[in-house]
Amino acid sequence: MSKNHKVKRISDEDWEEILNEVDMDFFPVEYLNSIIIKFENGTVWDIDINGSRKTHTLEDIEDTLDELFEEYEDSMETINFKLDLERIKHDLSRRVYRFLKTNK
Secondary structure, three states, X not given: OOOOOOOOOOOHHHHXXXXXXXXXXXXXXXXXXXXXXXEOOOOEEEEEHHHHOOOOOHHHHHHHHHHHHHHHHHHEEEEXXXXXXXXHHHHHHHHHHHHHHHOO
């Protein structure tokens, strides 16, 4: 990459396209704001991951979620994840910048 090459700033539309391509089979807990679980009986749980990080370690949250999913997986209808998009954008931008800077 030449020194005169400028990196294009990523727009919100670009982020939407990037995030649509992300494999969501595994997503780090630190990038979740909440998880909304709808059960077959109509009950809805809104789990505040962001708030839980204030009093629990990420490892504790992950362990609790693993137990919850294992115990209730047969009765869950849908699971929706609300992502901390600003944190994702920040971390990805920082890592891309570092990659580009070190690979000149």
